[in-house]
Amino acid sequence: MDEGICQLDATPEWLANESIDYIVDCLEYCHNPQMLADLRAIFPRQALRSASIKVSPVQRERIKLWLQQLNGEMAA
Numbered sequence: 001m002d003e004g005i006c007q008l009d010a011t012p013e014w015l016a017n018e019s020i021d022y023i024v025d026c027l028e029y030c031h032n033p034q035m036l037a038d039l040r041a042i043f044p045r046q047a048l049r050s051a052s053i054k055v056s057p058v059q060r061e062r063i064k065l066w067l068q069q070l071n072g073e074m075a076a
Contacts, residue, residue, distance in 0.1 A: 004037060004074075010046035023051035028059055033066040040070070 013019060023043055030036050040048065052063060 005040050006042060006044050008044045010044040010050075014044050014047040015050060019047065020051050020054070023047055024054045027051055027055045027063065030059070030063070030066075033069050036063060036066045037070055 008014075023039075026039055026043075027036075027048075030039060043051075052060060055063065
């Protein structure tokens with residue numbers, strides 16, 4: 001089990017446009033890997049994936065780097 005990662009399945013409510021838009025806002029506001037880790041603990045993976053498609057290209061690249069860092073820390 002991935003510690004610190006939300007294990008909930010994304011219900012239709014999580015995947016509704018309003019919810020995805022909220023998650024997009026949260027991802028856009030994210031300023032560092034720790035904030036991203038906090039979001040991963042709160043939101044289901046599928047909802048995060050759906051939202052990540054909508055973030056700005058610059059922020060998407062930051063998130064990719066942070067995910068590599070976080071996944072590396074979890075593997076260690």
